[in-house]
Amino acid sequence: MLQIVGLTKKFHQGTIDEKVALDNINLELAAGEFVTIVGSNGAGKSTLLNCIAGVYEADAGRVFLDGEDITAQPEWQRAQKIGRVFQDPLAGTAYDMSIEENLAIAYGKQKKLGLQPGIRKKEQEFFREQLAQLGLGLENRLKDKVGLLSGGQRQALTLLMATMVRPKLLLLDEHTASLDPVTARKVLALTDKIITEYKLCTLMITHNMQEALSLGTRTIMMDKGKIMLDLQGETRAKMTVEDLVAEFAFRSGTQLSTDRMLLN
Amino acid sequence: MSFLAVISSIELGLIYAVMALGVFISFRTLNVPDLTVDGSFVLGAAVVAVYCSGGGNPFLALLFAFLAGLVAGSVTSLLNTKLGIQPLLAGILVMLALYSVNLRVMAGKANIHLMDAASIYQLFAGSALGRYNKLVVAAVTTMVVLLCLYLFLQTRLGFALRATGDNEQMVRASGIDTDKMKLIGLALANGLVAAAGGMIAQYQSYTDAGMGLGMVVIGLASVIIGEVVFGTKPLLRRLIAVVLGAVLYRLIIAFALASGMPATDLKLVSAVIVTVAMSTGALKKIFKKLYDIPKIK
Numbered sequence: 323m324l325q326i327v328g329l330t331k332k333f334h335q336g337t338i339d340e341k342v343a344l345d346n347i348n349l350e351l352a353a354g355e356f357v358t359i360v361g362s363n364g365a366g367k368s369t370l371l372n373c374i375a376g377v378y379e380a381d382a383g384r385v386f387l388d389g390e391d392i393t394a395q396p397e398w399q400r401a402q403k404i405g406r407v408f409q410d411p412l413a414g415t416a417y418d419m420s421i422e423e424n425l426a427i428a429y430g431k432q433k434k435l436g437l438q439p440g441i442r443k444k445e446q447e448f449f450r451e452q453l454a455q456l457g458l459g460l461e462n463r464l465k466d467k468v469g470l471l472s473g474g475q476r477q478a479l480t481l482l483m484a485t486m487v488r489p490k491l492l493l494l495d496e497h498t499a500s501l502d503p504v505t506a507r508k509v510l511a512l513t514d515k516i517i518t519e520y521k522l523c524t525l526m527i528t529h530n531m532q533e534a535l536s537l538g539t540r541t542i543m544m545d546k547g548k549i550m551l552d553l554q555g556e557t558r559a560k561m562t563v564e565d566l567v568a569e570f571a572f573r574s575g576t577q578l579s580t581d582r583m584l585l586n
Numbered sequence: 587m588s589f590l591a592v593i594s595s596i597e598l599g600l601i602y603a604v605m606a607l608g609v610f611i612s613f614r615t616l617n618v619p620d621l622t623v624d625g626s627f628v629l630g631a632a633v634v635a636v637y638c639s640g641g642g643n644p645f646l647a648l649l650f651a652f653l654a655g656l657v658a659g660s661v662t663s664l665l666n667t668k669l670g671i672q673p674l675l676a677g678i679l680v681m682l683a684l685y686s687v688n689l690r691v692m693a694g695k696a697n698i699h700l701m702d703a704a705s706i707y708q709l710f711a712g713s714a715l716g717r718y719n720k721l722v723v724a725a726v727t728t729m730v731v732l733l734c735l736y737l738f739l740q741t742r743l744g745f746a747l748r749a750t751g752d753n754e755q756m757v758r759a760s761g762i763d764t765d766k767m768k769l770i771g772l773a774l775a776n777g778l779v780a781a782a783g784g785m786i787a788q789y790q791s792y793t794d795a796g797m798g799l800g801m802v803v804i805g806l807a808s809v810i811i812g813e814v815v816f817g818t819k820p821l822l823r824r825l826i827a828v829v830l831g832a833v834l835y836r837l838i839i840a841f842a843l844a845s846g847m848p849a850t851d852l853k854l855v856s857a858v859i860v861t862v863a864m865s866t867g868a869l870k871k872i873f874k875k876l877y878d879i880p881k882i883k
């Protein structure tokens with residue numbers, strides 16, 4: 323489904339601050355594959371997702387989605403095929419618009435953007451059903467401004483918006499990191515449910531090693547702009563958090579900073 | 587202030603309300619400080635002056651004014667999105683350029699009188715409406731514009747436009763080209779402003795190349811007065827508030843003039859109104875501090 327070939331991204335190129343954020347990344351994801359990504363701070367995880375989504379233009383390399391070369395497409399065009407949830411709960415929704423208006427914008431993703439009514443009656447019912455599945459009581463608050471919602475509610479809503487029109491690829495960048503532990507767990511369970519139910523091809527960045535191993539079908543570890551470990555199948559099933567940390571230390575020659583990496 | 591003066595202030599206010607709705611689109615809906623307004627207002631007035639004084643239909647004239655405004659707004663937006671010029675500067679550049687363009691439209695004349703030309707405000711002259719004929723025309727046109735704008739903002743495109751002013755990242759993540767949204771928004775905003783300029787030209791039977799000075803401030807003052815006095819929620823109320831704000835602004839000005847303020851101070855008053863309105867947050871804090879001091883003691 324997703325194919326990345328020789329993806330390279332440098333920041334501040336040609337200055338003393340030059341930083342290679344992605345160093346010749348090659349990665350291939352089959353349809354329905356759910357990949358978790360771990361790695362130390364500054365490893366290039368977010369940059370990888372941003373280059374796939376078209377937020378940044380890569381310096382070299384190509385990105386194929388479902389066989390189509392999307393490397394030259396602008397962010398908005400890629401977004402018609404890619405769903406995204408960001409770390410910042412404010413980033414994924416329009417603050418001053420209602421829940422149903424936000425959903426309507428997301429629902430129109432692959433439709434023509436013209437002078438049709440923003441929300442049809444039928445769609446309203448559909449939105450209500452979809453919201454009910456989140457189990458947060460939002461189905462009774464269609465007309466409420468999104469600005470009134472809590473961080474967790476917004477992330478759940480953003481997740482719904484990102485997946486309501488089934489994307490070919492779902493990109494999650496530490497989307498539960500800024501939530502309190504209880505809410506984070508809820509949103510994560512919801513994430514897992516949606517991805518599994520619709521068999522979405524997914525890349526999820528997390529700094530929780532336990533999460534990385536227990537969710538999804540494959541785990542990759544990044545360091546200094548490279549993929550240094552790619553776990554799947556039996557090897558991954560046998561892997562414990564301790565193993566993973568040890569493996570990281572062995573391969574990168576450094577200790578994994580444990581302050582941000584939650585071990586359990 | 588005489589009754590007639592009140593009526594004509596309301597008439598003017600209703601016409602300027604169309605411009606204020608344009609300013610509302612750029613400053614509030616899109617969140618773009620667009621200074622093209624001063625130029626596009628005159629552009630509309632110039633188009634109408636030339637077309638009507640040549641015997642043109644006054645409604646068609648307003649349509650052409652609107653279209654001219656669309657072009658002006660588009661240029662500003664393209665300077666911003668395609669050439670990377672900041673919105674504020676892009677607006678200033680187009681406003682400046684329009685000063686020359688407008689003079690060209692007016693065939694080099696600094697002003698044009700429209701004495702005998704047809705105008706939409708003569709529509710019911712001599713009818714049973716009596717002295718209220720212009721008021722009725724102004725009210726109806728503004729209501730039509732308001733309604734169209736409201737309906738537009740309820741469409742899928744309208745949603746995308748509103749969201750662009752709110753959170754561009756979210757709009758792009760929803761597969762929508764935000765550059766295009768800004769283009770449509772600024773074009774529409776300046777289209778309305780130019781149409782209002784054209785209406786003023788017809789109403790006053792006069793177009794002057796300098797008549798746009800400070801229009802953006804007047805538009806903004808109307809929007810803010812509307813918000814403060816008549817509220818902001820829901821959307822329809824907010825749009826109506828903008829219209830009422832524009833009328834109230836005219837009444838305030840007329841009252842100030844009637845109480846002896848020289849007309850030359852008008853711009854100063856406009857600037858002060860916007861300054862006060864925009865600094866209410868900061869002013870409240872200052873007053874609160876002043877008030878809090880004795881309590882601490």
Ligand SMILES: Nc1ncnc2c1ncn2[C@@H]1O[C@H](COP(=O)(O)OP(=O)(O)O)[C@@H](O)[C@H]1O
Nearest residue numbers: 333341343361362363364365366367368369370
């Ligand atoms: N917009 C940017 N401008 C400059 N440098 C950046 C930018 N984004 C990321 N970087 C740098 O690229 C490297 C990788 O960053 P990032 O992908 O955010 O890491 P991660 O998400 O793995 O913590 C870091 O050294 C970071 O400082």
Ligand SMILES: [Mg+2]
Nearest residue numbers: 367368369495
């Ligand atoms: Mg990151």
